[in-house]
Amino acid sequence: MTEKRNFRENTYYxxxxxxxxxxxxxxxxxxxxxxxxxxxxxxxxxxxxxxxYCFMTNQYHLLIRAKKVPLG
Structure with a gap:
């Protein structure tokens, strides 16, 4: 089972x-x-x-920095 990550404002994911x-x-x-x-x-x-960001036909990668709300 995976751990739930704690959200931190202005952190890159x-x-x-x-x-x-x-x-x-x-x-x-x-x-x-x-x-x-x-x-x-x-x-x-x-x-x-x-x-x-990087989009390819079978995958994508995003570097996101959320300001106030968790990404989920």
Whole structure:
């Protein structure tokens, strides 16, 4: 069982999503654009900063700094 992490304001978190068995999670460039749109929408309700990101067809990496609310 994993430990619950304590949230700290203004701390950087590395968020990773990998497709199972290297299956694509982004099949087209439009899928990546839609994911960026969803992040912008979430940003309106839960302010955060993404100073760096990397999207690949079967994974993405985000460096996020949440200001006040936990990431979950």
């Amino acid at each position: 590395h968020i990773i999503m990998l497709g199972n068995n290297r299956i694509f999670i982004f099949e087209r460039k439009e899928d990546m654009k839609e994911f960026k749109r969803a992040l912008r929408h979430a940003h309106l309700k839960y302010p955060f900063i993404v100073p760096s």
